[in-house]
Structures are given as C-alpha cells and as structure tokens.
Amino acid sequence: MTPLHFFPTSKQSEKDARWQATNLAVKKLIYLNQDKLSKAMAIADAICRQLKSIFPLLDELVRVACPWCPEQCCIVNKVWIDFQDLLFWHLIDQPIPVGQLNCGDKAACRYLNHRGCILPRLIRPWACTLYVCATQNKCLAKIGPLVEKQLKTTIQLIKDQRIDMETEFIKAISKTNVT
Ligand code: SF4
Numbered sequence: 001m002t003p004l005h006f007f008p009t010s011k012q013s014e015k016d017a018r019w020q021a022t023n024l025a026v027k028k029l030i031y032l033n034q035d036k037l038s039k040a041m042a043i044a045d046a047i048c049r050q051l052k053s054i055f056p057l058l059d060e061l062v063r064v065a066c067p068w069c070p071e072q073c074c075i076v077n078k079v080w081i082d083f084q085d086l087l088f089w090h091l092i093d094q095p096i097p098v099g100q101l102n103c104g105d106k107a108a109c110r111y112l113n114h115r116g117c118i119l120p121r122l123i124r125p126w127a128c129t130l131y132v133c134a135t136q137n138k139c140l141a142k143i144g145p146l147v148e149k150q151l152k153t154t155i156q157l158i159k160d161q162r163i164d165m166e167t168e169f170i171k172a173i174s175k176t177n178v179t
C-alpha cells in the first residue's frame, strides 16, 4: 500500500509527488470501501454543517483583525494539512488543494495572496480554521460571551467529530487488501 505522507519534507517536487500519491491512496481506499463508509460519511457531513455554522463569525474576525496585522500567521506559523483534513475533503467530495502547505519557512503559505487565503474555507486545513489569535480573541470578546462560548463549543465538537470520522474510516478499511 502507498504510504501516506503529511509532514512537509524538504524538496518541493518531492512534497508534491508524495501529495499526489497520498491522495490517490485515500481515494482508492474510499472507492474500495464505499459500502462500509456510511458512518464516516455521515460524520463528515455533520462536520461540514458545523463548519459552515462558524464560517460567518470567522470571516468577521478576519475582517476586523487581519488587515492591520504586523505579523501575519500565514507567513510566520508552520501548519500543515493532516490526514483528517484530507479524509474529510474526500468523504464530502470536495476538490483537494494542489499541494501541502509550505508556510513557516520564512515564506508565505502557497495559498496566501494579497487578499488573504485563496482556499475556500471548507478546504482549508483545520489547523488554520481553529486558530483564533490573541487579536482575534479580543475582537471576539467584544462581540459577546455567548458568541465566544458557542464558537469554543463548536470547535470542540468538530475536534471530537474528526476523531470519530477517522476512527470509523479506519474500522471500515481495516480489512482492505490494497495492492
Ligand atoms: S489571524 Fe491573527 S495573527 Fe493571523 S493575520 Fe489575523 S490578526 Fe494576524
């Protein structure tokens, strides 16, 4: 079976080749186990609904906090797309980003342009979605404690659902013979 690679490696060409191979492997596993994946797919749908419920608030936090930020997190932080991200996108049949993130190496993330992240929110890494920085937290506090609590609750729910989705997927594919 093709090994799955997520942690960024050194050469860009090597990273992109591994990315393609990883995606093909996940796609193949889903194709071969479609009849056993109803639970994982239902959880992925639930995650999708939860995510969509917080996107307007996250967009608002970006709008009020990010344009004046002196230290853009999409340049200085090192995050990457993980297996749960990729599995989620495949299960809800979303287009897959062309490659792993490359931010953090004193270079902007490949998906950052002058207007912000070019990836639709649904196919941004979870690490990017759940990151609410100190400035954004201050803005959130001003919006109100109920909204703040609701966001934290939803983020925790999605974290748990992502684990459940992965668990159900692993259970479903555990007896697959991939050559
Ligand atoms: S999320 Fe926070 S750290 Fe990142 S660009 Fe916006 S204000 Fe800056």
Ligand code: SF4
Binding pocket: 073, 074, 079, 101, 103, 109, 110, 111, 112, 113, 116, 117, 118, 119, 124, 125, 128
């Ligand atoms: S994927 Fe988008 S949000 Fe995440 S680091 Fe890259 S530009 Fe920023």
